[in-house]
Amino acid sequence: MPRxxxxxxxxxxxxxxxxxxxxxxxxxVLERVFAANPRARDYVLDDQGAxxxxxxxxxxxxxxxxxxxxxxxxxxxxxxxxxxxxxxx
Amino acid sequence: xxxxxxxxxxxxxxxxxxxxxxxxxRWAITRADFLADNASxxxxxxxxxxxxxxxxxxxxxVKLHRSRDGGRKWEPCATPxxxxxxxxxxxxxxxxxxxxxxxxxxVWALEAGHDSEPGTLWCGTLPGGLFRSRDRGSSxxxxxxxxxHPKRREWFGGGAELPGLHSICVDPRDARHVTVAVSCGGVxxxxxGGTSWECRAQGMRAAYMPAERQYxxxxxxxxxxxxxxxxPDALWVQHHNGVFRSTDGAASWEEIPTVKPAVFGFxxxxxxxxxGTAWFVPGVSDxxxxxxxxxxxxxxxxxxxxxxxxxxxxxxxxxxxxLTYRHALDVDETGDRLAFxxxxxxxxxxxxxxxxxxTISEHLPPVYCVRFA
Numbered sequence: 015m016p017r018x019x020x021x022x023x024x025x026x027x028x029x030x031x032x033x034x035x036x037x038x039x040x041x042x043v044l045e046r047v048f049a050a051n052p053r054a055r056d057y058v059l060d061d062q063g064a065x066x067x068x069x070x071x072x073x074x075x076x077x078x079x080x081x082x083x084x085x086x087x088x089x090x091x092x093x094x095x096x097x098x099x100x101x102x103x
Numbered sequence: 104x105x106x107x108x109x110x111x112x113x114x115x116x117x118x119x120x121x122x123x124x125x126x127x128x129r130w131a132i133t134r135a136d137f138l139a140d141n142a143s144x145x146x147x148x149x150x151x152x153x154x155x156x157x158x159x160x161x162x163x164x165v166k167l168h169r170s171r172d173g174g175r176k177w178e179p180c181a182t183p184x185x186x187x188x189x190x191x192x193x194x195x196x197x198x199x200x201x202x203x204x205x206x207x208x209x210v211w212a213l214e215a216g217h218d219s220e221p222g223t224l225w226c227g228t229l230p231g232g233l234f235r236s237r238d239r240g241s242s243x244x245x246x247x248x249x250x251x252h253p254k255r256r257e258w259f260g261g262g263a264e265l266p267g268l269h270s271i272c273v274d275p276r277d278a279r280h281v282t283v284a285v286s287c288g289g290v291x292x293x294x295x296g297g298t299s300w301e302c303r304a305q306g307m308r309a310a311y312m313p314a315e316r317q318y319x320x321x322x323x324x325x326x327x328x329x330x331x332x333x334x335p336d337a338l339w340v341q342h343h344n345g346v347f348r349s350t351d352g353a354a355s356w357e358e359i360p361t362v363k364p365a366v367f368g369f370x371x372x373x374x375x376x377x378x379g380t381a382w383f384v385p386g387v388s389d390x391x392x393x394x395x396x397x398x399x400x401x402x403x404x405x406x407x408x409x410x411x412x413x414x415x416x417x418x419x420x421x422x423x424x425x426l427t428y429r430h431a432l433d434v435d436e437t438g439d440r441l442a443f444x445x446x447x448x449x450x451x452x453x454x455x456x457x458x459x460x461x462t463i464s465e466h467l468p469p470v471y472c473v474r475f476a
Contacts, residue, residue, distance in 0.1 A: 023162070024163060027160070027163060027166070038473065056163075056164060056166070056182060056184075057160075057161075057163040057164065060164065060204070060206040061184040061185040061204075061205060061206035061207060062185070062187060062188055062204075062205055062206055066162065066164055067162055068162045069162055069163075075107065098162045099162070
């Protein structure tokens with residue numbers, strides 16, 4: 015099952031411990047995480063459900079391409095990392 | 104008479120309290136909350152003693168928090184969120200051509216609703232949406248009638264890349280009568296609780312537009328709009344290129360060219376009981392956003408703008424480059440006490456309508472919003 019980790023800096027605002035969540039795409043995996051941790055959703059996604067401008071998501075070390083629909087595939091043993099972009103200051 | 108001030112800054116929210124003492128009372132910082140976080144606005148709700156704060160996290164977006172006990176304990180509440188953007192809709196900022204995000208980028212106005220609606224709050228945002236909560240911020244609804252108004256698509260950024268709604272005045276006589284101001288998009292008014300809206304900026308002048316568009320109500324850049332509590336048909340606007348006053352409920356506006364030492368600025372406050380008394384914190388011009396001659400001053404009129412006094416006692420008068428943003432000047436409910444803060448972290452309070460000022464701090468983070476409890 016894919017494993018999901020979050021940037022340390024988000025923990026000050028909303029606890030996001032490492033977790034495992036099923037799904038074949040980034041959208042499916044993250045929505046499962048957010049179903050269990052609803053407050054975290056708005057910290058990562060904007061009002062339209064896209065990745066916030068200054069956030070980045072990696073799958074097995076590669077930045078995802080589809081920041082709007084999060085359709086990038088996640089292998090069953092994939093590592094999804096939700097990080098901050100340095101563009102956000 | 105208010106003995107407490109809340110100050111929202113680039114790096115936290117500060118509570119300032121007046122303490123009795125000899126030879127006189129002094130104001131001092133008594134709390135610091137949300138340290139290092141960017142607080143765009145604070146609202147002490149005088150109706151219930153609650154306090155609301157909007158934070159703008161660079162990475163994690165906008166978040167709202169509330170306190171039910173005057174700021175001792177805080178809890179997260181809902182953030183205004185835009186509905187799904189319909190597929191294929193063309194919605195672009197007119198100057199840049201960039202898409203308008205249907206997402207709250209900044210909370211730029213937060214106001215208590217009418218006294219008859221104790222749970223109601225109003226919220227203005229970048230990119231221009233107006234929201235209302237009827238449950239003390241537990242949920243928010245976009246005021247669709249204004250957001251979907253055809254003229255909203257013509258709003259453009261002033262200062263920011265996106266248009267924004269920064270001023271909300273709820274008429275003390277009628278909860279359904281609300282006036283808002285937009286940079287850039289003029290002044291808008293509803294008399295039916297937000298079902299319908301009309302632009303009410305007739306008489307305003309936009310010096311930054313070509314001659315044939317200068318008096319177009321829809322292109323005006325009101326920096327801040329305030330309404331007199333006792334005389335709600337009296338409104339004042341500090342505009343991008345001048346000061347304007349209305350005495351007929353925003354049906355018409357008159358330019359006030361007599362402000363000294365300059366007509367440029369962001370902030371304005373009106374006396375709650377005397378519509379002819381108003382305060383401004385002028386800067387040189389839009390191209391030079393610093394005090395005139397390096398002197399921090401407050402301009403006060405007591406006669407509806409016919410003449411102004413320049414108030415300086417207690418304020419720095421050489422090499423001071425403080426700028427006061429639109430929400431960073433406030434007057435308390437008696438009209439006697441004023442406070443203002445600046446981009447260089449200074450904060451002053453007056454207990455005599457601005458005749459003299461006491462320095463509370465010169466070392467705060469950049470100040471965005473100052474509100475009396």
